[in-house]
Amino acid sequence: GLTFTAEHSLTLNKKSSSIFVQTDKAKYKPGQQVKMRALAVDAELKTKKEPFDIDIFDPQDNKIVQWRGLPNNDGIVEKNFSLSEQPLLGGWKIKAMLPGGVEVEQPFDVEEYVLPKFEVSLSTQSYFAQTDDTLQGSMSAEYTYGKS
Secondary structure: OOOOOOOOOOOOOOOOEEEEEEEOOOEEOOOOEEEEEEEEEEOOOOEOOOOEEEEEEOOOOOEEEEEEEEOOOOOEEEEEEEOOOOOOOEEEEEEEEOOOOOEEEEEEEEOOOOOOOEEEEEEEOOOOOOOOOOOOEEEEEEEOOOOO
């Protein structure tokens, strides 16, 4: 067969640290409390114990919450904040920053919750053999307010 050979110089920029931000859920309703935590690790995945700056932005990129110099003694920063009863709906974001310019953004959504009109449930055996021709089970539909 054919053999191809090529030689190139590459520049490797090692990432000195990373930030991970997590919320307790991806979607919130107006008035709910957003629970979040941030974790910073170095290139060897050891926690960094540097203070965090954290900002919260609404869908129009307005800064709604700002925390500066949050202590990070155990490697994790945890914060909560409450949404107003009439916040802007749509995509919000949490921006976490460390000294030296390392930053990350974590999106979350704020939406009005609309109850489904009905729920459909399907109940079957916990196993199914590929050689079976039929699958036995039952199905039920229930209105939101508990009426069958």
